[in-house]
Amino acid sequence: MVKTNPGRFFEDYHVGQVIAHAVPRTVSGGERALYHALYPARHALYSSDAFAQSCGLPNAPMDDLIAFHTVFGKTVPDISLNAIANLGYAEGRWHRPVWPGDTLRSESEVIGLKENSNGKSGVVWVRTRGLNQKGDLVLDYVRWVMVRKRDADAPAPETVVPELADSVAPGDLVVPDVLTFTGYDFTLAGEPHRWGDYAVGEIIDHVDGVTVEEAEHMLATRLWQNTAKVHFDATVREDGKRLIYGGHVISLARALSFNGLANAQMIVGLNAGAHANPCFSGDTVKAWTQVLDKAETAAPGVGALRLRLVAVKAGGLPGVLRGEDGRYLPHVLLDLDYWALIPL
Amino acid sequence: MVKTNPGRFFEDYHVGQVIAHAVPRTVSGGERALYHALYPARHALYSSDAFAQSCGLPNAPMDDLIAFHTVFGKTVPDISLNAIANLGYAEGRWHRPVWPGDTLRSESEVIGLKENSNGKSGVVWVRTRGLNQKGDLVLDYVRWVMVRKRDADAPAPETVVPELADSVAPGDLVVPDVLTFTGYDFTLAGEPHRWGDYAVGEIIDHVDGVTVEEAEHMLATRLWQNTAKVHFDATVREDGKRLIYGGHVISLARALSFNGLANAQMIVGLNAGAHANPCFSGDTVKAWTQVLDKAETAAPGVGALRLRLVAVKAGGLPGVLRGEDGRYLPHVLLDLDYWALIPL
Amino acid sequence: MVKTNPGRFFEDYHVGQVIAHAVPRTVSGGERALYHALYPARHALYSSDAFAQSCGLPNAPMDDLIAFHTVFGKTVPDISLNAIANLGYAEGRWHRPVWPGDTLRSESEVIGLKENSNGKSGVVWVRTRGLNQKGDLVLDYVRWVMVRKRDADAPAPETVVPELADSVAPGDLVVPDVLTFTGYDFTLAGEPHRWGDYAVGEIIDHVDGVTVEEAEHMLATRLWQNTAKVHFDATVREDGKRLIYGGHVISLARALSFNGLANAQMIVGLNAGAHANPCFSGDTVKAWTQVLDKAETAAPGVGALRLRLVAVKAGGLPGVLRGEDGRYLPHVLLDLDYWALIPL
Structure with missing residues (x-):
């Protein structure tokens, strides 16, 4: 056997x-510390118990x-x-x-x-x-x-394609019932921009970049107990490269987006996502965001932004995703559509 | 001075x-998180407080x-x-x-x-x-x-060679007195194979491989406050290589052995071990195990397997350890003989 | 905007x-574990709750x-x-x-x-x-x-140059009021040398070296939420190198100084510091210390040493800092002047 x-x-x-x-x-706090070492994560709600308490939470989640x-x-x-x-x-x-x-x-x-x-x-x-x-x-x-x-000869199953929402409706987003942004400290959070300062269609270039190393993406991917061989074993692919777990790029891009979206604190919805091109060690990852939609929530002082977060290899232009053939340009790594909570 | x-x-x-x-x-939880980032460790007893509690322990050790x-x-x-x-x-x-x-x-x-x-x-x-x-x-x-x-001229001490057991006798293994595997959840643990499914002599190829990086083995070795220069300082050896701490290979191989030995949860005995050849950054480490012996224990539902865990560089064949001259083949990194506890 | x-x-x-x-x-314990994985840190007061308690502290800080x-x-x-x-x-x-x-x-x-x-x-x-x-x-x-x-045309402000002390006066050092070294365990701390064993002017070569990797300094620098681009983005500098955060070299040198200064447990004063030359991945960092001054404190059994901690690239000679032109020699990375507490 x-x-x-x-x-x-x-x-x-x-x-x-x-x-x-x-x-x-x-x-535990160990996973959090590693997360902050692996990604340039700085959203205050997740960095500081004291800040989280000022937002109604018992501690930093x-x-x-x-x-x-x-x-x-x-x-x-x-x-x-x-x-x-x-x-x-x-x-x-x-x-x-x-x-x-x-x-x-x-x-x-x-x-x-x-x-x-x-x-x-x-x-x-x-x-x-x-x-x-x-x-x-x-x-x-x-x-x-x-x-x-x-077995290529196995019979095909009945085709069932689920109907999926294009995006999570704002009313379906779950906001922690104790969360409040009425006493939110913009200085400690790092930026003054609130919900009302973002316009649908606006594009933010997050400026910073990170050149990725093998040891980093492997540490991260193991930390999540993701065991796909292609991330760890350089003998699997013919080119001898280790493919970087797509989620590593998601976290890198989200952390880079602090610079311009420091107050988009809490991720509550994932509408869509595509890993447009593979990422490898040595690539320098940058990010830009387009504001897709805005909504209010029932929680005090809490608004929601629907954001398209795009990770690119250095050289990609903010706002440019696809070529004339409609396909993702080669420097695009990630196209992620999510909802985040931000002070009104 | x-x-x-x-x-x-x-x-x-x-x-x-x-x-x-x-x-x-x-x-603390910090060392545990790092361990799980450094090695593809997934044994449930050490990953989950809830799972450990279902085995009678107060928390995950x-x-x-x-x-x-x-x-x-x-x-x-x-x-x-x-x-x-x-x-x-x-x-x-x-x-x-x-x-x-x-x-x-x-x-x-x-x-x-x-x-x-x-x-x-x-x-x-x-x-x-x-x-x-x-x-x-x-x-x-x-x-x-x-x-x-x-000083080569210093006199030789009286020779004393200790008598050492070839292996720890099953009756000498220490099983935590609260441990029980009677309510063991094989689904959450990851595999259905129990003590009775393993036969003495059986060889398990653990399939997965990890290509090792300098930063990883140095992080690990420092974490254990092991200070041997040869692991950290590339100017020590003439070839400019940093020798990887043998214990790093032990942990890599043990973690890789999850795939096929997910239920060999707890290490309780170390019978023998040889670091057969040096391991360096860039090597891809794989592992195989041979079942050497089996024993029951007094704890409810808890059996023991004596396992030979062998780490090899990619290319080594499972089950093959030594050449015709009786010496370890060059691709063999580790030959470790240990006892682990597994549900009956 | x-x-x-x-x-x-x-x-x-x-x-x-x-x-x-x-x-x-x-x-949390997560940051501590990472610190001990990133640097060869072994000062017992920070490694062991039990040791810290024997020095009057509630736990290891x-x-x-x-x-x-x-x-x-x-x-x-x-x-x-x-x-x-x-x-x-x-x-x-x-x-x-x-x-x-x-x-x-x-x-x-x-x-x-x-x-x-x-x-x-x-x-x-x-x-x-x-x-x-x-x-x-x-x-x-x-x-x-x-x-x-x-804007180069902006008017110059009034020049204000603060008067700064050459060093923190011993009487101004803050010693935790519960700290005592009267029951200090030199064996567990790792070395027998106490305050009285160090002479002003004495130079200690810390012997060990660490060859630095990109992944390590980036993990460290992110952990401290230091966002300076030049540490992370290989496309910023024309030479394609990532400059290592000067604080990474401080921690490396301080940790290396354990070997010879294992009892210089607690840093209480920073008198001066210069990042003499840039450090890059691949450099092998070594360290030496010169004792600059000694002082007693009011705490039981606690003395203070003023130490010049110098980090060099492999090849630099202990005790040699500057060339004939008075400038730091090219192999000098760090020249740090600090006060540490040590058992009398």
Whole structure:
């Protein structure tokens, strides 16, 4: 009997299947410190207990993307070990903060299947849920990936393509019920810009850049217990390169966006996302954001911005995403559409 | 007066001598997070407080190899600063878990001495004990190293070669008295294989590989306060390479062995170990395990496996250790013989 | 409106101005573990709760340089984003330990201004204060930097050059009122040398060296939320090199100085400091110390040493700082003058 995990192939999924992912993980101040060492993260709500308390929270929560990466990492052995491509995200919502000491686990429900016309692979849609030690929902999102078939002759499943919202409706965003920005300290937060200062369509070039090293992305990817070989083993690809986990680029870009969006404190919705081109060690990552939409929330002083966060390799122009053929330009690494909470 | 530590030479040891090693160390969730960033560690008992509680423990202990590295690191300035080679390990036992907040210190007793026939060096055997802040024994093991003489003309000591067990007898393994695997959740742990599924002689290829970077092994080695120059200073060796701490390879291999041995949760015995060839930055480390023996324990639902864990550079074949001349093949990095606890 | 921070220019400062720096930061065992992974730090007071308790403290404080880097990092966006050079430090004092769980913030008062004769830049002197969550002073120091003017035609301010002490007077050093070294354990601390064993003028070569990697200095510099582009973005400098944050070299040298100064436990004064030459990835950093002065303190068993800590690239000779022209030799990286507490 082979004891190691060969991963699931396309024909191993069926609609309605719920997969409980392995290896729950307790997070602490250690994970937070590493997050702040790996990314230039400076949003005050996640950096300072005192600042978080001034916003009504008991303490600083773990960064929202720590929750995302931890939940996502657990799905890799079951969902994307044999994936050819990570195609998209939708309907992501953060339901409650993660605190130091919380234990996270993940489960995914298969909500769609579509075999490719070549008969060799297919697309699998899953809704992944992250749960804490009490069983409370922390995060959920839909993700779809292209997965190899084990046997090209296996019959195609009935095609089920889920209907997914283009974006999370503002009314569906979950704002922690104790959160308030009425006593918000803009000086300590680092910038004076509030919700009213951002206009739909506005583009912000975040200016700073980070040249990425192998040791950094591997430390990060291991921290989230993401085991995909291609990130760690230089003998896997013919070019001898290690592919950087797409989530590493998400966190880099989000952290870089502090410069211009220091008050976009809390990520509450993930509308869409594409890893447009691969990122490798030695690339210098920069970021720009376009404001896509604005909404108010029921929480005191709390507004929401819908933001397109784009990571590019140095040389890419802010605001320019696609070529004349409609495809992402080669320097575009990430195109992420999310909602963040910001003081009114 | 020279203030820096020149290290001990062969003639500085005598049988019966007890050396209290310096710099006690308090470990926390920070050390654990770093361990999980440095190695692809996923054994659930060490990753999740909730999982550890389901096994009868109050919380997730620190990884057993954090205890080993911390205890070992303290011995380096006294035992191996002038060592030519790290020759072996024997009779290692973990006596109690290390918890976040514990403070570890080490002491070593010299139990054997044998001058080499060249008169320039000799072998020193020590039994090292790791103690927590209460003075309770956490870990002990025998290690022997070849150490330079300061003065080739110094007289040889009486030869004392300790009698060491080939392996720790199953009845001598210490199982935490609260540990139970009767309610063990194989899904959360990541694999269905239990004690009865492993056969003596069986070989498991752990499949995954990690290409090692300088920054990673130096972060790890410093974390354990291991100060041997050769790991950090590229000007020490003529080839300009930094030798990777052998314990880094142990932790890499053990973490890689999750894939196929996810339920071999707790390390309780170290029977033997050889660092067969040096490891350097850029090497891709893979691992395989052979099951050497099996035993039951008195704890509910808890069995023990004696495992040979072999780390190799990419290209090495699982199961193949030595050439026709009986020597380790050049791609073999580590040959480690240990006991782990696994659900019956 | 440009949303990103362009930094302050010379004409944006005026004497008496107080700048509250952004992004308070809560530190934990995570930051400590990273500090010990990034630097070969082994001073027992900061490594072990039990050892700290034997010196009268409730627990091991965070390393004094964690306090320094955290406080310093917050000033970068306001003080040194457009700096041409970091010119000096003076009158630095640590006023109380930082404990895990403390939240640090920083503020700086402009205490001097002097436009350069070229009219394109000027020198700004600030006194920076680090405060904890109770508003208690943790650390203060004077620093001066050369800053570009935005507009060369802007009028020069009145020249104010602050009078700064050559060194902190021993009587002005703040010793934690519970600290005692009367029960100090020299064995656990790692060396037998006490205050009386050090002579003014004595030079200690710390022997060990560390070859620095890009990933390491970037992890460190991000951990302190220091955002200066030149440390992270390889496209900024024409030579494609990333300049290593000077504070990284301070911590490396201080940690290396354990070997010979293991009992110089607590940093309490910063008299002066110069980053003599830039440090880059691949450099092997070594260190030596000269004893400049000695003083007793009112605390039981506690003496103070004034130490010149010099970091050099491999090849530099201990004790040799400057060439015949009076300038720092090219291999000198750091010349730091500080006070540390050591058992009498």
